[in-house]
Amino acid sequence: MDVTLHLAQDPEADALLGRSPLAALVGMLLDQQVPMEWAFKGPATIARRLGTDDLDAHEIAAHEPESFAALLAQKPAVHRYPGSMAKRIQQLCQYLVEHYDGDAEAVWKDAATGKELLKRLAELPGFGKQKAQIFLALLGKQLGVRPTGWREAAGSYGEPKSFRSVADITGPESLAKVRAHKQEMKAAAKAAKAAGQ
Numbered sequence: 239m240d241v242t243l244h245l246a247q248d249p250e251a252d253a254l255l256g257r258s259p260l261a262a263l264v265g266m267l268l269d270q271q272v273p274m275e276w277a278f279k280g281p282a283t284i285a286r287r288l289g290t291d292d293l294d295a296h297e298i299a300a301h302e303p304e305s306f307a308a309l310l311a312q313k314p315a316v317h318r319y320p321g322s323m324a325k326r327i328q329q330l331c332q333y334l335v336e337h338y339d340g341d342a343e344a345v346w347k348d349a350a351t352g353k354e355l356l357k358r359l360a361e362l363p364g365f366g367k368q369k370a371q372i373f374l375a376l377l378g379k380q381l382g383v384r385p386t387g388w389r390e391a392a393g394s395y396g397e398p399k400s401f402r403s404v405a406d407i408t409g410p411e412s413l414a415k416v417r418a419h420k421q422e423m424k425a426a427a428k429a430a431k432a433a434g435q
Contacts, residue, residue, distance in 0.1 A: 251282035352391030375405035
């Protein structure tokens with residue numbers, strides 16, 4: 239895996255996401271309740287604070303929990319909720335160590351079908367069905383991981399040029415399209431909620 243992603247909108251952070259399967263998974267895990275760029279800068283920030291240029295699932299899983307949470311909470315914080323996200327990242331890394339010998343890429347490397355890959359992703363701590371589908375779409379659209387039926391398994395996120403999620407962001411223009419789509423969805427949900435009252 240060595241591609242250029244544009245999710246953090248920061249060259250160093252994006253380079254790490256493109257070469258490190260674990261960094262990409264951690265970025266996806268962090269992508270909730272904070273701006274997308276902030277979430278995907280997180281893996282590079284964590285690596286820097288650990289004094290390394292990559293992330294290692296064994297090292298993170300074995301890290302003392304309070305110390306790891308403090309590492310994420312340092313200014314600027316890696317996430318709005320550094321304590322709970324530190325716990326989730328460690329749970330993800332522990333799962334990878336137990337089930338995939340710490341190799342994040344093994345989650346998708348030999349998946350025969352999109353359905354199987356979706357199941358594996360959804361089993362990861364912190365990944366529900368939607369997050370798993372978005373990550374599956376990212377793997378297929380930008381990282382060349384395309385088992386049979388991957389688009390179908392990714393649902394609407396797998397549609398070509400759908401601009402619904404991080405899977406479609408390749409630069410500032412597509413980022414703006416994804417942001418516009420998310421704002422439309424929020425406005426529609428707000429209107430539906432108001433109509434239901």
